[in-house]
Amino acid sequence: MQTIANERHLYWFRNDLRLNDNRGLVAHAGADRLLLVYIWPQNRPWCNITGMGAQRERFLMESLAALKATLRKLGQDLLVLHRSPELVIPELVRDYAIDRVGTTVAPGYYERRALEGVRRRLQIPVQVYESATLFTREDLPFEPADMPASFTPFRKAVEGRRYLDPVARPDTLPKPPAVEFHTLPANHTAPHTALPVRGGSLPGSRRLRQFVAEDKSIVSYQQTRNCLDGLAGSSTLSPWLANGCLSVREVATAIHRFEQQEVRNESTYWLYFELLWREFFHWRAIADDVNLFRQGSRENTLHHCTFEPRAFARWCAGDTDAPLVNAIMRQLVATGWASNRGRQIAASYLVNELELDWRYGAAFFEKHLIDYDVASNYGNWQYIAGVGADPRGGRHFNLEKQAREHDPEGVFTAKWQGHQPPQPKFVTDAADWPLS
Ligand SMILES: Cc1cc2nc3c(=O)[nH]c(=O)nc-3n(C[C@H](O)[C@H](O)[C@H](O)COP(=O)(O)OP(=O)(O)OC[C@H]3O[C@@H](n4cnc5c(N)ncnc54)[C@H](O)[C@@H]3O)c2cc1C
Numbered sequence: 001m002q003t004i005a006n007e008r009h010l011y012w013f014r015n016d017l018r019l020n021d022n023r024g025l026v027a028h029a030g031a032d033r034l035l036l037v038y039i040w041p042q043n044r045p046w047c048n049i050t051g052m053g054a055q056r057e058r059f060l061m062e063s064l065a066a067l068k069a070t071l072r073k074l075g076q077d078l079l080v081l082h083r084s085p086e087l088v089i090p091e092l093v094r095d096y097a098i099d100r101v102g103t104t105v106a107p108g109y110y111e112r113r114a115l116e117g118v119r120r121r122l123q124i125p126v127q128v129y130e131s132a133t134l135f136t137r138e139d140l141p142f143e144p145a146d147m148p149a150s151f152t153p154f155r156k157a158v159e160g161r162r163y164l165d166p167v168a169r170p171d172t173l174p175k176p177p178a179v180e181f182h183t184l185p186a187n188h189t190a191p192h193t194a195l196p197v198r199g200g201s202l203p204g205s206r207r208l209r210q211f212v213a214e215d216k217s218i219v220s221y222q223q224t225r226n227c228l229d230g231l232a233g234s235s236t237l238s239p240w241l242a243n244g245c246l247s248v249r250e251v252a253t254a255i256h257r258f259e260q261q262e263v264r265n266e267s268t269y270w271l272y273f274e275l276l277w278r279e280f281f282h283w284r285a286i287a288d289d290v291n292l293f294r295q296g297s298r299e300n301t302l303h304h305c306t307f308e309p310r311a312f313a314r315w316c317a318g319d320t321d322a323p324l325v326n327a328i329m330r331q332l333v334a335t336g337w338a339s340n341r342g343r344q345i346a347a348s349y350l351v352n353e354l355e356l357d358w359r360y361g362a363a364f365f366e367k368h369l370i371d372y373d374v375a376s377n378y379g380n381w382q383y384i385a386g387v388g389a390d391p392r393g394g395r396h397f398n399l400e401k402q403a404r405e406h407d408p409e410g411v412f413t414a415k416w417q418g419h420q421p422p423q424p425k426f427v428t429d430a431a432d433w434p435l436s
Pocket residue numbers: 225234235236237238239241242271274275277278279281338339340341343344347365369371372373374376377378380381384
């Protein structure tokens with residue numbers, strides 16, 4: 001994009017909390033003044049769940065603090081606000097005489113609606129960049145409306161295609177207009193010792209380097225990726241990818257560089273393959289629009305389910321009759337993360353054993369995951385529930401088999417205190433009975 005030297009720009013960070021490979025930010029680095037803004041995710045009450053879990057909030061706060069500190073070294077700063085974008089951005093544009101706004105694509109329905117709302121209220125250009133995905137819309141060999149319904153045709157269509165090379169971080173940035181930048185409130189939550197990961201680009205890049213180049217764990221990823229513990233088997237890059245502290249193009253480039261310089265095997269391929277799943281869910285979320293949140297999804301298939309509040313509460317608390325599920329749920333709440341295998345097992349239990357509406361499970365994950373990503377979360381939940389991209393119509397995991405294969409000694413279940421005394425599925429308090 002051409003920038004005009006005397007212009008004042010506003011760049012709205014969303015899921016791109018980084019300087020490295022941030023084409024949107026770079027495009028505005030030639031302005032005369034640049035106001036950098038982040039708007040805290042909207043608290044949308046949904047499935048009786050509100051707010052953000054302590055670990056998710058911590059990771060996001062750390063990511064913002066790290067971005068702010070890096071920007072300050074370049075004479076810039078970050079304004080973090082808590083109101084709705086449709087109100088805040090037009091106010092800032094007016095108050096600071098902004099000429100142009102830039103931001104990045106976010107795949108969720110509500111996030112896209114917010115952007116449309118901002119656009120409608122502004123009479124100046126709003127430039128939207130594609131920095132959360134490997135491919136841009138132009139790179140895709142089909143129109144968004146023809147987006148494949150399942151993963152394999154999507155993978156076959158995009159695999160081997162070139163994606164944009166990561167761009168260098170800007171060395172300098174224009175000064176901000178005369179804004180009062182607040183300090184971020186202190187966050188007193190520490191990472192859990194079982195997953196000592198911190199938000200920000202630096203810890204994310206370190207983890208990428210460690211997993212790929214230093215420990216070379218990527219070489220055996222295919223054999224270890226189903227491990228239930230964080231940092232042990234899979235890359236655990238998702239928290240940085242979801243918040244945009246790391247760019248997916250940087251991760252893909254690191255994989256391909258490793259393949260050229262060191263080893264190329266099924267495992268190195270498989271890590272890239274998983275990035276394509278992330279990509280698939282992103283583009284699917286855009287195509288599915290509000291259907292991503294509908295119980296029957298885009299086909300509007302009616303699936304019988306129930307809402308039994310006590311069963312849901314027990315699932316959330318890791319207090320069900322299934323020790324492995326309990327352990328996964330306790331790990332999720334304590335650390336803000338669970339492995340892919342763990343998420344699948346817990347989701348399958350909610351859908352198939354408890355017969356609950358999958359969206360309640362998804363909303364609980366949304367609250368707690370430090371790697372919460374609207375497209376991956378709701379897309380994977382739909383997949384398990386059989387209303388999404390699974391051509392087999394949903395997944396029902398056999399708990400005994402899963403425990404035998406992934407926690408044969410019961411070490412993981414014991415570590416997270418999964419064994420709870422069995423309880424009846426339904427309880428009725430004496431006070432509920434009608435008195436004659
Ligand atoms: C019910 C459910 C909910 C989920 N919610 C989220 C979510 O909110 N955010 C999120 O990033 N992932 C989500 N996933 C996908 C997956 O579980 C996580 O991406 C993965 O466990 C993160 O760990 P990792 O970084 O070690 O993954 P790795 O196995 O090392 O994979 C590397 C990267 O590939 C991507 N990836 C891997 N598997 C998937 C997948 N199935 N779908 C989409 N992307 C994938 C992630 O970006 C991940 O960081 C969910 C999966 C399920 C079953």
